[in-house]
Amino acid sequence: MFRRRKKNPEEDKAKRLKPSRSSYREALQLASYLRPYKGTFIPAILALFLTAGLSLAFPYFMGQLIGQGTSSGQAPTPEAMTASIDQIAMTLAAILLVQATIAFFRIRLFAVAGESALADMRRDLYGHLIRLPMPYFGEHRVGELSSRIASDLTLIRETFLQTFPQLVRHSVMLVGGLVFIFISSAKLAFFMLACLPVVLLLVALFGRKVRTYSKEAQDQLASSQVVVEETLQGITSVKAFHNETHETHRYGAALDRFLATTMRGASVRAAFVAFIIFILMGTITAVVWFGVKMLATGAISQEQLYQFILFSIFVGASMGSLPEVISQIQKAVGATETVRDLLNENVEGRDYPTTADGLPARLKGELTLRDLHFAYPSRPDLPVLKGIKLEARPGQRIALVGGSGTGKTTITNLLLQFYAPESGSILFDGQPATSYPLEYLRSQMALVPQEVLLFGGTIRENIAYGRPGASAAEIEEAARRAQAESFIHSFPEGYDTLVGDRGIKLSGGQRQRIAIARALLADPAILILDEATSALDSESERLVQQALEELMIGRTSIIVAHRLSTIRDADQILVLQNGKVAESGSHEELVKDPEGLYRMLSKLQFGL
Numbered sequence: 001m002f003r004r005r006k007k008n009p010e011e012d013k014a015k016r017l018k019p020s021r022s023s024y025r026e027a028l029q030l031a032s033y034l035r036p037y038k039g040t041f042i043p044a045i046l047a048l049f050l051t052a053g054l055s056l057a058f059p060y061f062m063g064q065l066i067g068q069g070t071s072s073g074q075a076p077t078p079e080a081m082t083a084s085i086d087q088i089a090m091t092l093a094a095i096l097l098v099q100a101t102i103a104f105f106r107i108r109l110f111a112v113a114g115e116s117a118l119a120d121m122r123r124d125l126y127g128h129l130i131r132l133p134m135p136y137f138g139e140h141r142v143g144e145l146s147s148r149i150a151s152d153l154t155l156i157r158e159t160f161l162q163t164f165p166q167l168v169r170h171s172v173m174l175v176g177g178l179v180f181i182f183i184s185s186a187k188l189a190f191f192m193l194a195c196l197p198v199v200l201l202l203v204a205l206f207g208r209k210v211r212t213y214s215k216e217a218q219d220q221l222a223s224s225q226v227v228v229e230e231t232l233q234g235i236t237s238v239k240a241f242h243n244e245t246h247e248t249h250r251y252g253a254a255l256d257r258f259l260a261t262t263m264r265g266a267s268v269r270a271a272f273v274a275f276i277i278f279i280l281m282g283t284i285t286a287v288v289w290f291g292v293k294m295l296a297t298g299a300i301s302q303e304q305l306y307q308f309i310l311f312s313i314f315v316g317a318s319m320g321s322l323p324e325v326i327s328q329i330q331k332a333v334g335a336t337e338t339v340r341d342l343l344n345e346n347v348e349g350r351d352y353p354t355t356a357d358g359l360p361a362r363l364k365g366e367l368t369l370r371d372l373h374f375a376y377p378s379r380p381d382l383p384v385l386k387g388i389k390l391e392a393r394p395g396q397r398i399a400l401v402g403g404s405g406t407g408k409t410t411i412t413n414l415l416l417q418f419y420a421p422e423s424g425s426i427l428f429d430g431q432p433a434t435s436y437p438l439e440y441l442r443s444q445m446a447l448v449p450q451e452v453l454l455f456g457g458t459i460r461e462n463i464a465y466g467r468p469g470a471s472a473a474e475i476e477e478a479a480r481r482a483q484a485e486s487f488i489h490s491f492p493e494g495y496d497t498l499v500g501d502r503g504i505k506l507s508g509g510q511r512q513r514i515a516i517a518r519a520l521l522a523d524p525a526i527l528i529l530d531e532a533t534s535a536l537d538s539e540s541e542r543l544v545q546q547a548l549e550e551l552m553i554g555r556t557s558i559i560v561a562h563r564l565s566t567i568r569d570a571d572q573i574l575v576l577q578n579g580k581v582a583e584s585g586s587h588e589e590l591v592k593d594p595e596g597l598y599r600m601l602s603k604l605q606f607g608l
């Protein structure tokens with residue numbers, strides 16, 4: 001099921017603050033990641049309930065202890081009293097020791113199960129994300145998406161490892177404490193409970209206000225972060241236009257908005273804490289006051305009173321922290337939505353067969369485009385290709401020329417199966433593209449784009465990207481054929497030179513030759529050169545052109561060229577205009593047409 005809904009951001013925000021019942025159910029689906037670790041997780045949960053239950057022993061025995069120590073009169077002898085005090089203290093100490101030991105293992109087991117499940121989830125998410133079809137990346141701001149995923153996963157992690165155990169502990173203490181209080185003195189319990197609803201209502205109201213502010217502040221902090229990311233990514237532009245001051249102001253303004261909100265939030269929080277101190281402690285005082293009066297009239301024993309007070313404090317503390325715990329869990333359920341939405345998106349390649357059985361290891365390289373029509377999914381009403389035709393025999397060189405924005409890159413995008421055509425078809429060796437597995441088809445093609453992006457490793461690793469597992473000798477052979485050897489040897493570290501983030505330590509021509517070495521190593525049947533030399537100076541262009549000549553031997557090549565000099569000897573030249581092939585033929589044929597577009601373009605470039 002392909003769910004593509006445009007989301008209303010306001011609605012989205014509201015949902016993240018207060019998730020619906022169905023989103024709780026859906027969030028629970030993610031619990032399936034715990035399944036492989038159930039051998040660890042189930043004992044951890046049992047230990048969690050056990051320690052939570054044992055924590056009720058503390059107010060019980062402590063109350064008894066203090067009650068014994070201070071009770072006077074009825075005690076038979078000081079010796080007997082001391083013995084009983086010692087016994088209670090020992091029991092309590094033993095229980096605490098057991099509780100502490102279980103807690104130690106509980107936390108460790110929880111971390112093992114939780115962190116492993118989360119790592120699996122991250123791995124799945126990443127694997128899924130990079131397999132999503134190209135249109136997905138056109139429709140989403142990828143930077144925003146990835147930072148959203150990162151922060152949501154952090155939230156889920158904290159909630160699972162910290163908040164969830166808190167919820168269990170507090171619930172057990174709350175229920176256990178209330179049960180005890182009622183058993184011990186129903187009258188006192190009713191008095192206490194009468195005070196509570198008012199307190200709880202106010203706590204909830206304040207809590208909601210604090211949450212709204214903190215959410216708003218978080219959003220504002222995120223948008224100030226966008227400024228930082230943008231400027232760092234475009235740091236050359238910022239500096240070249242000496243806009244540092246402008247950007248500093250822009251960041252400052254975003255920070256000011258964040259500050260103003262946090263300040264308002266801080267006031268509410270301060271009032272909240274002040275209120276808690278007064279009201280919650282006040283309530284406890286009232287309960288103690290009432291209890292001591294009952295003690296004076298003999299309605300309860302000393303021991304009961306102390307136990308009652310301690311249990312009340314525990315119950316109060318649990319109740320007080322529940323709103324926080326619940327809101328944290330609500331936030332985490334909201335956070336799972338980004339994760340679930342992403343996992344529900346369909347990966348690409350579903351319209352292709354899955355097995356490459358019976359297919360040749362290498363295609364011959366015959367290529368046919370039949371009446372291709374296409375518009376980008378993000379701009380459906382703007383047709384880009386309006387009936388493109390092309391026939392390439394194996395090993396031919398086909399050049400695509402035409403003004404910028406005429407759809408040359410779009411044709412290469414369709415060849416690489418990044419997008420599906422609206423109508424028309426693409427045939428490889430006479431068979432429709434969709435009759436081959438997607439991975440197989442892509443392995444038959446190599447792309448050398450205008451701007452080559454390298455990964456931040458060594459030169460060797462970047463060349464090996466063309467065929468992971470290639471031997472050192474193969475890599476060096478590819479580099480030699482790609483005219484890259486001399487510059488690689490000019491670096492002191494040779495093939496182990498780090499190329500820097502995205503390859504910034506190499507020049508454009510050097511990066512291009514690494515991309516060509518990659519393609520040589522991949523040895524595909526079809527080669528796509530998209531303005532591979534357009535961004536280069538003439539010296540680098542000469543070297544890259546040489547490397548490209550070597551690369552094109554024995555492959556069908558689709559050459560998108562800006563400079564017509566580089567495609568003169570192509571077997572066919574297609575001149576694109578308005579999403580159609582306006583003219584086609586060899587250089588000699590095309591220049592003959594006095595009215596032709598190609599002739600005009602050549603005139604401009606060569607002065608013919």
Ligand SMILES: Nc1ncnc2c1ncn2[C@@H]1O[C@H](COP(=O)(O)OP(=O)(O)O)[C@@H](O)[C@H]1O
Pocket residue numbers: 138376378379384403404405406407408409410411
């Ligand atoms: N990812 C995209 N989403 C929407 N429109 C696009 C996208 N890429 C290119 N276009 C549009 O498609 C048209 C052709 O672009 P392109 O194929 O890149 O042209 P060329 O490579 O010939 O310069 C242009 O009008 C461009 O604005």
Ligand SMILES: [Mg+2]
Pocket residue numbers: 408409410530
């Ligand atoms: Mg282009």
